[in-house]
Amino acid sequence: MAPIAAGTAAWGLMTGVAMVKSGLSVFECVLMTLVVFAGSSQLAAVPLIVAGAPMWVILATAACVNLRFVVFSAHLRPYMMHQPLWRRMAGGYFTTDLSYVMFTARHPKPVPPDDLPTLRAQEASLAGNCAVTWVAWVVPSLIGIAMANAVPLHWGLGFAGILALLGITLSLASSRMRLISAGVAGAAAVAAFALPLKLNILVGIAAAVAVCLMLEKPAKPDAGLPKSGEAA
Template sequence: MLGFRDAVPALIAIGTWGLVTGVAIVKSGISETLATLMTLLVYAGSAQLTALPLINEGMPLWLIFAAGLVVNIRFLIFGAALQPYFRHLSWPRRLGVGFFSSDIGFVLFMGRYGESRERGNPLHLWYFLGIIGPGWLVWNALSILGIYLAAVIPASWSLEFAGVLALLSVVIPLVSTRPMAVCMLAAGCVAYIGQGLPLRLGLAAAVVAGIVAGVLSERLARKVRRK
């Protein structure tokens, strides 16, 4: 399957971050049982990591929920971009696709079909499922592994740094056009500047900045080509 083939390199990054998240959840004081349940029901590593300190500090549920929404607001943008490709599906199926969607899935899908004018092709769905299905399995498997091995994994392993390297190995090959490079540069700069913002707002701002910069760069490139 084409989607799975394209996803194989990304599975290393997904698995690494899943392991990091699983370890972080347990080391925050949550029991292994609750951590496993959280991993299976909340398929969002950034939201989980954002919620952990709020849970530990006894913050109200509405604030924890709101923080998770802010961090994951990027999926609203992803969903709007993917909607033309999957709008022919029923609501239950679209909700299912939405639940299993991921950052890597969106990036790989748009990298292959973002410039295509064809919409609603069954191959689009199968390609996307070939990415997000294995991604969900790998994420949960490694997250649960991290949960139950957290006590024996030393901090000296620097799993967070390994996760960053794994993600870079996936993202860098995707920078094949000027708009994509502008998108990555803008997102990286905003993420760096906004890393001190509360509730991981810097992440949400970086996503918005990257998308806006990429769209504007693409429009500018089209105008130049027309001239």
């Protein structure tokens, strides 16, 4: 996580600056940074809070922006179901896009619950990813809140976070199916950009999943297993 922490830090810094310059108090900015810990939904919710939008509109907007984490949590479920509920809930808070991607790239498959050494290794890997990401986001965000008047928004440092995500995405495009899914998701998200509440992200995910399911060939039966009716 260390090589991409700089991009996360730049993004967090600009989010802290943006929250203060939007009109929130320092206390509100610090509370949102520590409790929400989700840059996209923070940036989507802040203008609504400042405009005095109803609470349900703010919550619905933040929920729609973060719906991609439903997909992440469904994928991570086999990795975490052996843990008690409070640890799974804490893992949900600390997990971000980057920590999820880096963890699943390193551990593509869950392990049986009786394989304790590997389970511990996976838990340590995810905890380390999340810890580095949390520090790289929260600390610069607090610095941005404290130095909001000294860091102009036109510096565009938040774009560094996008570059970090783009770099990881390209590094994961290691097969033709992944290239196709990335292309389909990107094209669908751009085509649906006009949708409210950033629902174009969900359109991109749904389109990529649908296309890959259609293209994926079913697994061939094991030739070593006896066919129905044959003696073992």
